[in-house]
Amino acid sequence: MTESDRRLIRASQTDDVSRCTLTRLTEAEYANLSARKGVAVYEHRNRYWRNSERFGSLLAVPIHWMMELTPDQVTFPRGHTLAIKARVTEPGENNGSFHLYVIDPAAYGFDSIHKGARKNIRRACRAGVTVELATPELLEREGYEVTAAALKMSGYRKPPTRRDYVRRLHDDTFFGGRGLVLAGMVHTPRGRRLGGIMTGSAIGTVANADDIYTAPWARDTNVGPRLVYSFIEACQRTAGIDTILYGRVSNDEDLEAFKSRMGFPAAVVPAKVVLRPGVRQVVNLFRSTGAFTTFHQRLYGPR
Helix, strand or coil, X not given: CCHHHHHXXXXXXXXXXXXXXXXXXXXXXXXXXXXXXXXXXXXXXXXXXXEECCCEEEEEEECCCCCEECHHHCCCCCCCCCEEEEXXXXXXXXXXXXXXXXXXXXXXXXXXXXXXXHHHHHHHHHCCCEEEECCHHHHHHHHHHHHHHHHHHHCCCCCCCHXXXXXXXXXXXXXXXXXXXXXXXXXXXXXXXXXXXXXXEEECCEEEEEEEEECHHHHHHCHHHHHHHHXXXXXXXXXXXXXXXXXXXXXXXXXXXXXXXXXXXXXXXEEEEEECHHHHHHHHHCCCCHHHHHHHHHHHCCC
C-alpha cells in the first residue's frame, strides 16, 4: 500500500475503527452465542455441531466449517442425522470438501484487491464515506431500513419485522456483545446516513466475515468494499488470527464476483463425509440421474 492510500484509508475511518480488534471465542462460547441467535446447536463427544444450511437436520456439520475434528469425533451426533461432514485431522479420511472463501491475513494487502475495487475504495474515501463502530442506538434508529432493504434486494432470506430486528439486535447483529459491527456512514442531501453494516466474529484462530448489508441507495457510494477493507484490517490487528473466512461459494454470481474482486479466492477445503448405510444405498439408486449429480456436488463438494 502506498503512503497516500494509507492516509486516505485512515482519514475515512474513526480512530476507534483504526484500533479495533476481534474477540476470539472458544468453540463452546461460539456455540452458545450461535444458539442464542437461533441456530440449532448440539454437543457430541465434546464438540459442537449444527444443522446444515442446505440439508437442514438431515446433515450435521461442526458449529464452524473450519473446525478440525479427530476421526473418532466424526460420528453421528443425533439419531435422526443421516449424514455428517467435517474437517478431520487425518488427511487420508477425506472424501469430500467445503467450498469456501478463505485468505491468510498475513499474506493479504491492499494490492490483493482487484485494481477496480481498489479504485472504488479510494472513491468512497474521497466522497466522504466514513467507517465507524456501530452502536445499538445507531442501529435501532437506522439499521432496520438498511438491513431490510438489502435482504429484500438480494433475496438471501426474508427480512425480519422491525420489532424483531430491534428485539434481537444484541443477540443477532452484535453476537451477544462479542462480535465486531462496523457502520458505513454516507454523506447525502439529507445529511449523514447509515449506508452499510458489516458484522464479523472470531472462533479460535479463524475470523469470520459474517454479514454485510448495503442499502440499495448507497451501492454506488462503494460503502460495501470500504467496510470489508476495514474489517480485514481489524482481523490483521487481532493476535492469533491466521485465517479469514468470507462464507461458502454460492450461486449468487454478483456476490461471488464481489468477493473475488476483494481478493478472496475460492478454496477447496478437504472434509470427510459419512452417510448412514441405508442412505448410501438409496442415493446410489439415483446415480445415473441429473438429480444425483446435483445432490452429490452439494453434499461432497468439489474435489
